[in-house]
Amino acid sequence: MDRSMEMAVFAKVVEEGSFSSAARNLKLTPSAVSKQIARLEDRLGVRLLNRTTRRLSATEEGAAFYQRAARILSDIDEAEAAVTQLHAAPRGTLRINCGIAFGKHQITPLMPEFLARYPELRIELTLTDSVSDLVEEGQDVAVRFGPLQDSSMVARQLAVSRRAIVAAPSYFEAHGTPRHPSELTGHNCLTFSNMPHLNEWIFKIAEGEEYRVKAEGNFTASNGETIHEMVLAGLGVARLAEFLVEPEVQEGKLQRVLQPFYRDIEVPINAVYPTRRHLSPKVRAFVDFLIEKFQPVPPWARG
Known part of the structure; x- marks a missing residue:
């Protein structure tokens, strides 16, 4: 049988x-x-x-x-x-799809080393916050956040993403530092124009008791990269991914607040590629390279 x-x-x-x-x-x-x-x-x-x-x-x-x-x-x-394909050298064009912020800060800096390791490869890197169909768009591999939604895809987890509440020291010097989530209503909170669920900040103020803040302010943008720039400029308070802000937190350019009340859920960061075809040497090489770079501890969490 x-x-x-x-x-x-x-x-x-x-x-x-x-x-x-x-x-x-x-x-x-x-x-x-x-x-x-x-x-x-x-x-x-x-x-x-x-x-x-x-x-x-x-x-x-x-x-x-x-x-x-x-x-x-x-x-x-x-x-x-x-x-x-064990001994086949990765070659040809590798088409990669990734979100703007993660691509700019975490993927792009790795490209020189990856291309030096595999000189017969050519990279086409598309940075967009729109989720496209990899097969229809002719993409080989994507870096995406969250659980796998499409059973025709394979996901290999690279790391997890959490968010932090941050602002520049200059902002806190001018407007004060919130000590309780309720004080955020008096602060300029920078928001996402296209992802309203990210503008509801949920805090835990007691066992089993949540406090929700609807973030509002005088600036909204469609991607975290732009909000990140405005936070660094001292415009307001934002809830942004650790991979985006942790380097500046460690350097003192940004400060975390409300940490005793806030612990974001962990969202998987996955390398995603189509299931129903042979895994080419170029895709295998790239995914293995990312796992090498992001595990066991991702770069932004190494201190």
């Missing part, structure tokens, strides 16, 4: 939406594909596909099985690629 073959046939049927199209892709006869699916359903004891004269679709059980099967098949592909 070849379970991996059954999985491969089933996954292809789901992706193609028909037995005949899957058969052509797999170089099998439609009857052979049908027998594989029937054998798989009999073994599992569930119906995986809904079949009508006009369309074919996965059942609820089939959709769940497909997600798992796709990941397993991807792992098999990667295991084989790791052996066959």
Whole structure:
């Protein structure tokens, strides 16, 4: 019994939406594909596909099985690629997608070392805070924040991101330092124009008791990089990612406040790339390089 073959046939049927199209892709006869699916359903004891004269679709059980099967098949592909491409030198164009702030402060500074290590590579780095479809946009790998939302992608965690409440010393000298979250209503809080959820700052003032502040001020921007520049200029208080502000905190250019009340959730920072294709040497080299640079402790947390 070849379970991996059954999985491969089933996954292809789901992706193609028909037995005949899957058969052509797999170089099998439609009857052979049908027998594989029937054998798989009999073994599992569930119906995986809904079949009508006009369309074919996965059942609820089939959709769940497909997600798992796709990941397993991807792992098999990667295991084989790791052996066959072990000695292949990364070459060609590597297209990388990353958010503006993280890309500017954490990825761009690493590029000279990476290119020196792999001189046959050419980098196309796109910095944008818009989340694009990697396959449609022709991107090889992205650095993204938060849990993986697309089951057709693979995510390898590089680090975690937290946020901090900060301002420049000059701002606090002019306006005072807030000692309690409630005092933020009297301060100029810099906000995000396109991500309103980031403008609600949540503090813990007692066990099980939260205090929420709706940040408001005279400046708003669509990205953290611009807000970061305004904070450094002494314009106001902001809630920004540690990877963006921690170097200035250590240098004394920015100060954290309200730390006893504030502990942001940890958001994973992942290298993300498409699942359903062989992992090329250039993508593998880049992801391994990032893990080398960001683990076990990311650069901004090393002190």
